[in-house]
Amino acid sequence: MKLLLGLAALTAMGSCLVGCGDKGSQSNGESGGSEKPLTGDAKELKGNVEVAAFKGGYGIDFYEAAAKEFQTKHPGVTMNVWGNPRIWEQLRPRFVKGDVPDLAFPGWLMDHWALAEEGQLMTLDSALDSMAEDGKTRWRDTFDPRILKLGQLNGKQYVLPYYVMAYGWWYDPGVFAKNGWLPPKSYTELLDLCAKISSKGIAPITFQGQYPYYMVNGMLLPWCYSAGGAQAVKDAQNMEVGAWKSPGMLKAASMIAELNDKGFFQKGAVAMNHTDSQQEFLQGRAAMIPCGTWLYSEMLNVMPKGAKMEFFLPPVVADGAGDPTAMMIGIEPWMVPTDAKNPDAGIAFFKFMTSVENAKKFVEQKGTLMSIKDSEPANLPEVLKKPAEAYKASADLYSNEFRAWYPDFEKELESALTALLNKQLSAQQFCDRVELAAEEKVRKNDSVKKHKVS
Amino acid sequence: MIRIARPALLAFVGILIVVPLLWIVVSSFKSSPEIFSNPWGMPRSLKWSNYATAWSENNLGAYFINSFIVSLLSLLILIPIGAMAAYVLTMFPFRGSQFLSGLFAGGMMFPNFLVIVPLFLLMSKLGLHDTKAGLIIAYVAFSLSFTIFVLRGFFSSLPRELAEAAELDGCSYASTFWKVMWPISMPGLAVVTIFNAIGLWNEYSLALVLISSNTNRTMALGIADLVNVQQYQADWGALCAGLTMAMVPVSILYWIFREKIQSAMLAGAIKG
């Protein structure tokens, strides 16, 4: 009994303490980020500049080195660049308190649209209209506009891209050449090839089963695009009624189910995390894997001797409505928090990082595509040649944007995909379940802000 | 039947515990491709560079010292004040003492990460964010529930007569506690010390938000960092090396004190 009393008291006391002591500000409607004109042009930059960066596959060494250079250029500033693989967890309470870095790159698990909607991010349009690092070009014009628009919300720029990730499939050219295989261009070719690979005792395709979004971006959406055209994917992203069970989406789901039924996916891949499955691919136990362009740098240190990797676009539906050169891309955005103490210096530093020379350096060191125009260095890393070609030749670049808008929906989509791969759902049931999720978790949910693809 | 079952069970449990841990140690000497191509074989050559990578990238030496300081100081504060409170709550019933016992016990039913945001705000208001002192205070406060819960059980089994005799001899309540009860409570105190030491050494979620600068990071953060970075760089060999380095000191301490730990736990478990 005493325990119960104590527990009741714990709750009551806690709430009372809060009720008495807490005067947390209540929501007062929507207001955009700060409207202070932000340019990063200040002749003499001064003071401490804190840059908080996600420590992922590309590390933070490049940003640290850039900060050193920047500091030499602007002796008035003191740069403090730090990073952590789970930096969003550290930044979050700081956002609540208003004690924030001057430039933040909080990584893919920070909901940056939530930050923007809550007025925690500065709009960057004035900065984009100022001069770039070279002093000649408008900063906005140095970015690839197709990428830049991914950082906009309601027509305002809240976040900025740096590197660009392209999604596709990978194969080992050595293994393929030895067996006389060619990377498949169409789904029919894919089925034929898979049968051939299977007969050699190799799994045709492996995937990152614990993180189903790799398959969403590497198969489901590209195939929906290919079968149903650009509009089909756009409608799905906009959560239009019926979009998740459109013929195009159903076709894409059926293709995944067919590959699964025919046993073309590596056995056990549903349980693998990204590094597991990517190792399986590099070990030659699976012939193909869907993944973004970060694959090379992620696996660089642990490549078995003789292993190679080459990029190709997901095989398309032969008579599909979508442009076969379309390519899915993604960004991991940088931003300036509203409460930053030295935002001008923060943005000036980002300008410095986005100069063509620095962008080129980044490509050379990290092997990725960039959002900066003309940043392709003369000696493009071998592994990047194919993605760069495809990127240039692409008639349409599109991006998975709903994942950041509606994490709850994304989770349900991923769960349904896992169920499909576990053969618990048919393609049709998969589409029905996801459509229901779109209805309940987004369309009918008042606490979720709705977005549209621009 | 039982004659076979007993050794079989022991062998089974022994293997189940040892093999996975041994596997981590063995893998720490392999390269990442080797782990994947030959996961259960012996390493072809000892790849000590895994240790160098894990060590240098993560500054584990400094984190080790931080963890040691934080855990030790937390325990030095926690155990006396926890014991004092538990002693009063068991030996000196007053109106509301049961209520307070329940209040403390209730804390065990919450996951720590629930309070992370408010706790962070509180700590920064008090200027204790990103300090070892702040982390120690939080550790003490969050370990009180368990400590008091176990010690209450322990104290209630102690002979009351001893305290009464001392008090009749003219000892104050406080000196009775420190001079008479504290020494005979050693087994129980050892139990909570050990459990808290293990728990605090491994604690992660509070440290993650209360500590931000590198100079204050603890071992658990360093190891978690290593695991996370590995997720982006796929260096399983270095990861296993890091895990081994995390396990070894704890294991050595455990091995040295195993008899004490066990007898203490036996003593404490019955009474707790």
Next chain:
Amino acid sequence: MRRAERTRFIITFLSPALLLYTVFVIYPLGQSLYISLFNWRGVSKRRSFIWLENFQKVLHDEVFWKSLKNNLWILLIGGFLVMAIGLALAQSLQRRTRGGNFVQNIMLFPQIMSLVVVAVVWQFVLNPSIGLVNSGLALLGLKNLQHAWLGEVTTALPSVIGVYIWCGVGFFALLFSAGLQNIDKELKEASQLDGASGSQQFTRITWPLLWPIRKVATIYTVINGIQVFALVYLMTRGGPDHGTDTLLSYLYFHGFENYQFGYATAIAVLTFLLTTFVSLSILLIYRKSPMESAR
């Protein structure tokens, strides 16, 4: 005089703990609980008061119920097995043998290691392609028993329960050894003279006398069973298809990945109420010692 001293003593001895606990645990906790009445995304100071809407939504959330069901499986199956194996192990350890000493020495290892280490180790052991379990099955010629243990809807939860048992069994074995050693040898010998068989001896003497230990063990099991988080989060992130989501991993998703902090704390409050309810039921069941009632 003595009475005043007593009061003073109580206050001085209790206040350090109570003060720290109130300021650094209860206050933030209360704030957290209070948040369950708000629509708050946890990234700014903005929030809006919505009364019990979060609770209403949680109770209509299928995944919440699925997580609860998973928790109960872990609690019942995992809890039962961890106690049963622990007791069997404790029995085996009663007779001092070299093997027994060795096992006794190492059985707490899983308990003293951080869960990060445990999770990584077991991810490898259960890895579908290179893991110990599947390689072992292949060696035995049982390839058809191979599974993607943590990725298949049917095997993921049992695998997690297995690891849960692995972590806890040493502690429970130790707990029960303590109880067994405490049971008078004389009592046992007397009952042997009375002609009681081994199993009779166990049901009549050992089991009832283990009562206080069983009580402690059950409470630990319940609290641990409901609070399973790190293991699940690190090994499966709640997947596949919520197959291993627990209340806390689902709470974590909403609080830290879906950015609905109010919703997450509503789940926390319900979890808390559940823990309280179950703990109290256990205390009620174990209110009276069977030994006392037998007397």
